[in-house]
């Protein structure tokens with residue numbers, strides 16, 4: 271099995287950015303957790319992060335025919351990007367949405383998830399551990 275984990279804007283700032291919301295572990299720690307989980311499960315993984323909406327659309331399109339599933343945290347684009355929703359629908363791969371925080375309990379504008387409409391599961395509020403849960407869910 272091969273998957274891609276896609277992270278959106280500002281997730282490269284983990285550990286620095288609002289640690290009271292996103293925790294003190296940095297982006298390298300997140301990459302480590304993803305690789306460790308995939309190694310343990312015998313899953314091949316690609317990890318991608320971008321601060322640019324179009325680059326995320328390109329990464330989703332590029333997953334077509336190459337991977338068996340997508341774990342995605344579109345970050346702020348969750349709440350705005352129909353382009354990311356359409357890309358997920360276009361490739362038709364099983365996708366799991368992850369959020370480190372629980373957007374439902376935060377500002378009103380975080381309550382809509384466009385990307386989530388194309389995902390088979392959403393995991394929120396577990397910190398970076400949510401990525402492990404998402405990978406295990408995709409494995410089935």
Ligand code: DQA
Nearest residue numbers: 343345346369370371373380
């Ligand atoms: C986030 C939640 C989003 O609302 C926010 O814009 C982020 C991170 C999360 O992982 O909790 O950048 O996706």
